[in-house]
Amino acid sequence: MPGGVCASTRLNKALGHPLYASRCEGARIIDVEGREYLDMSCGHGAALLGHGHPAIRQALVKAADMGLCCASDTRYHIELAEKLCALIPCAERVRFTNSGSEATLHALRLCRAATGRDLVIRFLGHFHGYHELTYIGGHPPADRLDSASDFLESPGIPQGMAQFIISLPFNDLDAVADALDRQGKEVAAVILEPVDFNSGGIPPLPGYLEGLRELTTQHGALLFFDEIQTSFK
Ligand SMILES: Cc1ncc(COP(=O)(O)O)c(C=O)c1O
CATH class of the missing domain: 3.40.640.10 (Type I PLP-dependent aspartate aminotransferase-like (Major domain))
Structure with missing residues (x-):
């Protein structure tokens, strides 16, 4: 991997090398040498509720149990789209993307x-x-x-x-x-x-x-x- 990372922003200038995580828990990241860091970026926002939050974990397990229906929409897509339209006053329609x-x-x-x-x-x-x-x-x-x-x-x-x-x-x-x-x-x-x-x-x-x-x-x-x-x- 160029620079040893999957995204250039992960070249951690403060550390002088990439931070390789072994696991994350709540507000903390534990690196491969067992050092613990406070995650001030919440995984760039992806882990807003903290790493391994029970509700997120439960949803992931449920998705895996459903058989990872990757190429089809589900009622959960519709529920989320409806929720977004209800929360964002100018939103009329929703299209989800990967990035x-x-x-x-x-x-x-x-x-x-x-x-x-x-x-x-x-x-x-x-x-x-x-x-x-x-x-x-x-x-x-x-x-x-x-x-x-x-x-x-x-x-x-x-x-x-x-x-x-x-x-x-x-x-x-x-x-x-x-x-x-x-x-x-x-x-x-x-x-x-x-x-x-x-x-x-x-x-x-x-x-x-x-x-x-x-x-x-x-x-x-x-x-x-x-x-x-x-x-x-
Ligand atoms: C405001 C804004 N728009 C677009 C993007 C691109 O997103 P992605 O890195 O998921 O392609 C970013 C990424 O940080 C962003 O901050």
């Missing part, structure tokens, strides 16, 4: 199909997955801030993909208004993390999200909240 990158990829395609437009406004410091649609212009080096929209975040992404991205500073409503005044008719969506957790947790300024709602409505673009970090956590 955040997959979710943003499909949802952006949907935005383009629904609007018939190609451009996407995104914000500096935000992250929406590793695919070619959004891994552009998010985290450019300081000397590339003026041309962030052209900055490819990985080798292998065709430079041509940058033509679809407008990368702007977060919390600057005027920058969005200017971009929409210039190219509003071509903008399919404005995508953002409502709280920018991929830059340490920067909240929106008061009125900023409402301002985006107004501007996108005025210009017929969709407002896309990527809540992979913010929802239910």
